[in-house]
Amino acid sequence: MHLRSDPRPVPPEKPLPTDCCGGGCSPCVLDTYQEELEDYEARLVAWLAGHAGVDGSQVGEVGL
Numbered sequence: 001m002h003l004r005s006d007p008r009p010v011p012p013e014k015p016l017p018t019d020c021c022g023g024g025c026s027p028c029v030l031d032t033y034q035e036e037l038e039d040y041e042a043r044l045v046a047w048l049a050g051h052a053g054v055d056g057s058q059v060g061e062v063g064l
Contacts, residue, residue: 006050009043012036 015029027035 006047008051009040009047011040 012033015033019029
């Protein structure tokens with residue numbers, strides 16, 4: 001598979017400490033970030049498994 005047609009997943013942008021108002025919002029920006037981070041990690045593991053050896057990485061090299 002060509003790397004341009006299947007780019008490496010990009011991590012979500014980490015919120016700034018001031019992005020959370022501390023008001024107990026549901027969902028909180030920190031909760032949303034955590035969910036996006038977990039999704040990113042799963043997509044990265046799958047991407048690495050599909051590209052093992054293509055870009056010099058191995059399946060176990062998640063690099064989080």
